[in-house]
Amino acid sequence: MKDKVLILNQDFSAIAVCSIYKAFLLVYLEKAEMITRSEAGALRTITRTYPVPSVIRLQRYVHVPYHGIALSRHNVMRRDNYTCQYCGTIKNLTLDHLLPRSRGGETNWQNLVTACTRCNSRKGDRTPEEAGLKLLRKPIRPSLQYFLKMHLDTTNQDWGMYLGVKE
Secondary structure, three states: OOOEEEEEOOOOOEEEEEEHHHHHHHHHOOOEEEEEEEEEEEEEOOOOEEEEEEEEEEOOOOOOOOOOOOOOHHHHHHHOOOOOOOOOOOOOEEEEEOOOHHHOOOOOOOOEEEEEHHHHHHHOOOOHHHHOOOOOOOOOOOOHHHHHHHOOOHHHHHHHHHHOOOO
């Protein structure tokens, strides 16, 4: 999340993440106000220097229809932090259906996990229990706040108070 800015709606709810330049443009055009400055330096023109935003708030409330996070290979792996949910490795990753599709398993957030090819092959056409595998974490349907909280790092500590993270 380096060089990213958290966008808050007028009611201080997190709605998106954008680049520093997009956030600066929103502030410059007075469509948003800077809530928190980044310590990443400054934006410079020939005659002026501007602070780099870390959190901005829109001036007007924007109704954002929330349809949830799209179910995709990338988002499942992101949710699982790019690690095999059986052994914890980060190499040769695939997706695995907990209840295999051949046995009626659906393709949804609660039935998909990230697995390395070794564990996926070992599991085969069985459930993890039948294959003697234990999940590191139960799969959940993530939200935008879940992804933002998951990827907080030292450069964006100031995002925490807007995402419900206690310091």
